[in-house]
Amino acid sequence: MEKEPIIALDFPSWEQTEQFLALFDQEQLYVKVGMELYLQNGPFIIERLKEMNHRIFLDLKLHDIPNTVHQAMKGLASLGVDMINVHAAGGVQMMAAARAGLDEGSINGKRPVLLAVTQLTSTSEEAMQADQLISVPLHKSVLHYAKKAEEAGCDGVVCSVLEASAIRDACGESFYKVTPGIRLKDGNVDDQQRIADPREAREIGSTMIVVGRPITKADDPVAAYHQVKALWEGRS
Template sequence: MEKEPIIALDFPSWEKTEQFLAPFGNEQLYVKVGMELYLQNGPLIIKRLKEMNHRVFLDLKLHDIPNTVKQAMKGLAALGVDMINVHAAGGVEMMIAAREGLDEGARGGKRPVLLAVTQLTSTSEEGMKADQLITVPLHESVLHYAKKAKESGCDGVVCSVLEASDIRDACGTDFYKVTPGIRLKDGNADDQQRIADPEKAREIGSTAIVVGRPITKAADPVAAYHHIKTLWGGNVR
């Protein structure tokens, strides 16, 4: 996978998004569109980003009954996004259905990369046990979800950097480990719990990193992006 950070476009409108992207000029980026931007603006957001030649990770974390997810994925695949995800907690049947929907809706025979979210990087060990009543260690829960995602035909998972190497060992080097929760060493953790800096992510074995506020809230977002891109450089495993 390419060695540029995926920028989380956590904005409420296309106007704010366009304002953020303008200083990058014609540079082709990999961007993440999450629920805030997509649900308030709809598919037009994807159309505009693709017209600008950006690659798009549509981060909607679908979690519903298998048929609903399948039909939703069939429609979303037709938008031409490059990567999309579901919650692994939805189960094997739901993840299989998501893959089937993407296969059926893909344009030109090329379907989006399908990821399964394991545990959110904002989730702590204590929070998982208290809120989800999962008694195994968080690391074990993430690894279990990753194995189930691979079994279901997903291309990879969303996980924290802290689990990336074990998932690589369990699921293979070609299995995506997309890791949000990326912060600079001297940066603020914000609402994240399981974080790492770009260099650590590269060393441990992330396939791709997702970076939001360290870029979008920086005084100079373009400079921050290229700084993080440099830190993230090297061989992707």
Template sequence: MNTNPIIALDLSSKVEVIEFLEQFNEKLFVKVGMELYYQEGPAIIQTIKEMGHDIFLDLKLHDIPNTVKSAMKGLAKLGVNLVNVHAAGGSQMMQAAMEGLIEGTPVGQERPALIAVTQLTSTTEEQMQKEQNILTSLDASVINYAVLAKEAGLDGVVCSVLEAKGIEEACGKTFFKVTPGIRLAGGESHDQKRVATPDFAKSEGSTQIVVGRAITKAENPVEAYHTVQQLWGGNA
């Protein structure tokens, strides 16, 4: 899979997306999340694909197994590269998601990689314990979810950089550790709590990084992207 930094297109319209992407003259790996997908629908995926970019469709499915399986069968037809679910949905749900992806992927196309969200990078240990009533450490919760995802046959997880090494030890080096919350040194953390720089993420074993406002809100997004890319050192 493309290991270049994933740019989070936290934009609200097709017009904004096209204006942003037209600044670049290279193949990108971009993330389409709920805000953009729910505003523009599947058509935005086709638009981005026609511009030549890889896509992480970040919808974080979480429902009963049959519903998630059916949803994944539909998403598989879009031709994206990466999709996700919430690990909190459980092993059966994650297995059903993979079954749906396999069944829905058109003949001759590569199945999208499937990863599971462990704990959001906006969640602190205190919040997790108080609001989710998970009375263990944040690290233990994340690694438990990662092991469940691997046992369910998924390709990896979404986690913070701070948990990447522990997940690698528990699940192996080839298991994807997709890490959001990436900021440049001195940048604002916004609503993220567990953040890191691209070079620190690389040293900690992240396999893919997701970068949003540090690029999309930069005065020169192309320059900011290349700075992130250089610090990250990934190659397509």
């Protein structure tokens, strides 16, 4: 289990990102760069974060035809990020193409961890069934995607805490269960549906947790981060 919670840098600009990171007085963090930050600023963001010695989860959720994903991953691998993802809904062939692209494009023999997004933590079972025409219960959809991701050569999945233990039982302890939707007990739920606090995530079986607004929107982001970290490590 990773000791550091992953902080979601959900900012539109490098200036805001830099101001936030400056609060941590050069502490080395594990951070998530999503579509908002990466698509508006490009590889420059990754270069700067690496210069600051932060570990990076590049959260772009690629979903396209296998050849396009293969070529995109081949290029993204050269950035030297630590973790990256695709949508499991793209299918086994697409996920396998993503893995092949990472293998080909990785630098210094170090390939980023490849994750597949199962169902977004903002998706409820009712919404999944109505919008995606998936008739099975949500946890069965997530478990199915996890098994397909393992078959395709992914290292793990992005899922909610609520599915982490079932995926561990089906795919093994070493298969990553990276869980967003982390909220503190006294915090806002925001647009998330399937949530848990850091202690619950640790107890249920998450491998890594991703925390955004409970830290970035807190009155004291550093204190909030260390509160989350203490709960995640079982010290609080």
